[in-house]
Amino acid sequence: MGLVYSGVPAPLARALVDGLGLRLAVETGTNLGESTAALGEMVDRVWTVELSPKYVEWARARHAGTPAITVLEGDSAAVLAGLAPRIDRPALYWLDAHWCAGDSAGFEAQCPLLAEIDALDTSPTAAESAILIDDASFFLACPYPDYRRSDWPTFLEVADRLRARHPRYITTLLDVIIATPPAGRAVVERFWQAKRDADMESSRERARQAEEALRARSATRGEP
Numbered sequence: 757m758g759l760v761y762s763g764v765p766a767p768l769a770r771a772l773v774d775g776l777g778l779r780l781a782v783e784t785g786t787n788l789g790e791s792t793a794a795l796g797e798m799v800d801r802v803w804t805v806e807l808s809p810k811y812v813e814w815a816r817a818r819h820a821g822t823p824a825i826t827v828l829e830g831d832s833a834a835v836l837a838g839l840a841p842r843i844d845r846p847a848l849y850w851l852d853a854h855w856c857a858g859d860s861a862g863f864e865a866q867c868p869l870l871a872e873i874d875a876l877d878t879s880p881t882a883a884e885s886a887i888l889i890d891d892a893s894f895f896l897a898c899p900y901p902d903y904r905r906s907d908w909p910t911f912l913e914v915a916d917r918l919r920a921r922h923p924r925y926i927t928t929l930l931d932v933i934i935a936t937p938p939a940g941r942a943v944v945e946r947f948w949q950a951k952r953d954a955d956m957e958s959s960r961e962r963a964r965q966a967e968e969a970l971r972a973r974s975a976t977r978g979e980p
């Protein structure tokens with residue numbers, strides 16, 4: 757539900773999966789299972805955790821034909837605590853189990869993020885794994901007055917918890933908090949430079965097209 761991508765930013769996730777050799781993925785907050793499907797195209801095995809029984813049912817129906825995807829029901833931090841010791845290869849974690857208004861679950865405890873980080877850090881491969889946390893802006897300055905502010909850690913609290921057990925590189929791009937092993941910094945920066953080059957090229961192309969359209973209009977009017 758981020759401000760830039762609705763769901764996992766697939767090009768960034770793909771860059772981390774390829775650059776760090778990640779073969780597994782864990783998502784918290786399945787919702788409709790959109791990002792689950794995107795992650796399923798990148799890695800060998802995906803686990804996704806959802807608290808709302810309605811969304812669990814929908815996601816299980818949607819991914820029934822994909823044995824590499826498992827939809828788990830329950831509170832993300834509690835389920836992760838049981839799952840993490842079995843994550844025996846470096847993984848991509850997409851942490852997105854925060855309350856998102858409407859009929860989503862989690863209103864009573866709106867952001868389980870710190871407990872999720874504690875749980876995933878018990879995995880034997882936590883140090884080599886990468887973590888993407890959706891809605892970075894919620895941890896910078898909560899944009900919704902009806903959100904219970906005391907439930908949401910600040911960005912610095914999140915960063916401290918991410919670095920409590922492993923020396924992670926941490927940054928934020930595309931409304932996502934990114935935490936990787938130190939070697940992930942080069943992967944993230946290569947991704948960002950390539951994206952910036954592509955964005956610059958497409959804005960130059962738009963400017964060229966606008967100029968051509970202006971020239972064509974002037975020529976039809978017989979202007980010099």
Ligand SMILES: C[S@@+](CC[C@H](N)C(=O)[O-])C[C@H]1O[C@@H](n2cnc3c(N)ncnc32)[C@H](O)[C@@H]1O
Nearest residue numbers: 763785787791806807831832852853860861862
């Ligand atoms: C923003 S949506 C997730 C979107 C999805 N990850 C995607 O990328 O398309 C948040 C989801 O988290 C679920 N949720 C809220 N609190 C939760 C918790 N403690 N444990 C598991 N799921 C939770 C909500 O029911 C909702 O479906």
